[in-house]
Amino acid sequence: MTINFLMNEDFCSAVLDSLVSNIAVLDPDGAIIYVNEPWKRYAGENGDPRLVSTGIGANYLDVCRKAEKDEPSLKEIVRSIEDVITGRIPSYFYEYPCHSPHEKRWFLMGARHLETPLTGAVFFHLDITTKKLAEEAMSRMNQELERRLEEKTSHLRKANQELQRALAEVQSLEEQLERENLALRETIKTDQTFPGIVGTSPAIRSVLSQVAQVGPTDAPVLILGETGTGKGLIAKAIHQSSTRKDKPLIQVNCAALPAQLIESELFGHEKGAYTTAYNKRIGRFELAEGTSLFLDEIGDLPLELQAKLLRVLQDHEFERIGSSRTIKVDVRVIAATNRNLVKAIAEGRFREDLWYRLSIFPITVPPLRERKDDLESLVSHFISIYNRKLGKQIKSISQRTLNALMKYDWPGNVRELENAVHRAVILSHGSELMLDAPENPAANPPEGATLEEIERRHIVNILESCQWKIEGRGGAAQRLGIHPSTLRSRMKKLGVQKPLP
Numbered sequence: 001m002t003i004n005f006l007m008n009e010d011f012c013s014a015v016l017d018s019l020v021s022n023i024a025v026l027d028p029d030g031a032i033i034y035v036n037e038p039w040k041r042y043a044g045e046n047g048d049p050r051l052v053s054t055g056i057g058a059n060y061l062d063v064c065r066k067a068e069k070d071e072p073s074l075k076e077i078v079r080s081i082e083d084v085i086t087g088r089i090p091s092y093f094y095e096y097p098c099h100s101p102h103e104k105r106w107f108l109m110g111a112r113h114l115e116t117p118l119t120g121a122v123f124f125h126l127d128i129t130t131k132k133l134a135e136e137a138m139s140r141m142n143q144e145l146e147r148r149l150e151e152k153t154s155h156l157r158k159a160n161q162e163l164q165r166a167l168a169e170v171q172s173l174e175e176q177l178e179r180e181n182l183a184l185r186e187t188i189k190t191d192q193t194f195p196g197i198v199g200t201s202p203a204i205r206s207v208l209s210q211v212a213q214v215g216p217t218d219a220p221v222l223i224l225g226e227t228g229t230g231k232g233l234i235a236k237a238i239h240q241s242s243t244r245k246d247k248p249l250i251q252v253n254c255a256a257l258p259a260q261l262i263e264s265e266l267f268g269h270e271k272g273a274y275t276t277a278y279n280k281r282i283g284r285f286e287l288a289e290g291t292s293l294f295l296d297e298i299g300d301l302p303l304e305l306q307a308k309l310l311r312v313l314q315d316h317e318f319e320r321i322g323s324s325r326t327i328k329v330d331v332r333v334i335a336a337t338n339r340n341l342v343k344a345i346a347e348g349r350f351r352e353d354l355w356y357r358l359s360i361f362p363i364t365v366p367p368l369r370e371r372k373d374d375l376e377s378l379v380s381h382f383i384s385i386y387n388r389k390l391g392k393q394i395k396s397i398s399q400r401t402l403n404a405l406m407k408y409d410w411p412g413n414v415r416e417l418e419n420a421v422h423r424a425v426i427l428s429h430g431s432e433l434m435l436d437a438p439e440n441p442a443a444n445p446p447e448g449a450t451l452e453e454i455e456r457r458h459i460v461n462i463l464e465s466c467q468w469k470i471e472g473r474g475g476a477a478q479r480l481g482i483h484p485s486t487l488r489s490r491m492k493k494l495g496v497q498k499p500l501p
Helices: 002-007 009-017 037-045 060-070 072-086 129-158 160-189 202-214 231-240 259-267 303-315 341-346 352-358 372-390 399-407 413-427 451-465 476-480 484-494
Strands: 022-026 032-035 091-097 106-114 120-127 221-224 250-253 292-296 317-319 326-328 332-337 361-364
Touching (some): 022 037, 022 060, 032 037, 072 120, 106 129, 129 160, 202 361, 221 231, 231 292, 231 332, 259 303, 303 352, 341 352, 451 476
Parallel strands (some): 221 332, 250 292, 292 332
Antiparallel strands (some): 022 032, 091 106
16 A cells, blocks of 8 residues: 555655756657656746746757757757766766846756666756855955955055055955955855865865765765875765765774674674673664665775675675574665775785675775865865864964975875864964974984984974064064074074075
8 A cells, every 4th residue: 555655646746846956857769758846837937838848748859959059069968968868878967057137047957867667867957046146256255355455456556655554454454355265165165065075176076076976876985095085074975965865874983893893893793692792782784774884994894704795785685693584784885995905805805806896986085185276275174163162263374384284295184184273273372373384204304313403404494484584473483482582593503594595
């Protein structure tokens, strides 16, 4: 009775009519065979109230091809739509404007190929106007701030007699620009598709594009990357973009538990299964029924358990320790590792068949040194977090400090950067972040260096990072925590001199 009810056509139509998205279903020839109510309203608002060209029976491909003749730039989009309908590609997404004389509107068009019970494709149009308007607002604000900065700069060129006053105004304006940019970044961040993932570099955009592609599927995902790159955040993003997002993501760190306990943690055990099994335990696979299970540090999973994991991935079944009853589960597995699994396979520490099953869709998270365009945004993000946690009011970071951060390779990646900003927020006083970027290993003194050589090297490094400014705010003396006269004395003793220009 329940199955018949769920499969009832009227019920399915009522569900689709209640959605925000405009949805249409096409047959293999591109003809429309179903539209929901939001699609009909959308057609009416855009010049087709009688659904002549966008209703049931109309050929969606013919409409697209006609539009392509009027606008040749649509050729690639139309080809992609054809590829989805024919099954050459599984899905396609495209953002486009649809303005009326009264308001601006933008939509996200999505298309996904259908295989069963009928072939063809399902299309949707989702209103993303709020997101686009926010982006336009940010652009206008930046243009206005740049205009105001240019006015002040022009005023400085014309009024040399007021140089000191004008410089103070520019500095104040720069601080205001930084505050407003921080606020804008936080505002836009709340509307991000993947909260917590900060950055717009090509490297991170490529990763997020892969997340958007694989997220709605149930395919296993293997996340690769160095320690501290944010593999856990990518796993959460995949789960949040899936159909299982209404249930919590279950997580297990395979490296955090002893080998004798990890099997019980994953698959559970019956009471009395072994000496200390005083009660029945439900494993993480059972807890993850209907949702996603994130297996972090999968490269550390004991070899004897890899076969059992492979069986779950292939057959969706397992037995608790001490039980012969087979348990069926519907679990989407997301795994991550910082290890070289190909090397581990060659050394006999990782099963090759498990590698093939997990790596259906591998995603490599880039290290921070390959996405330094995101460094400023990440610093601002962490400043905002620790401002709230520590009750600080840090609003800016100097360009000199940012340049120093850009020169460092960050072997600990985003985690190392977060720790550095956290420490700097604790130590900073006032509204500017005081952060000393760590040195790359190549800059460290050689083994056997004398104390005097180490001191000289450290003073020179600090002076170079301060552009040889000794006194005042941000000067080398303040950074070293000594009096300027003491620093000059040490420089003279150590033979430290500013190089000639």
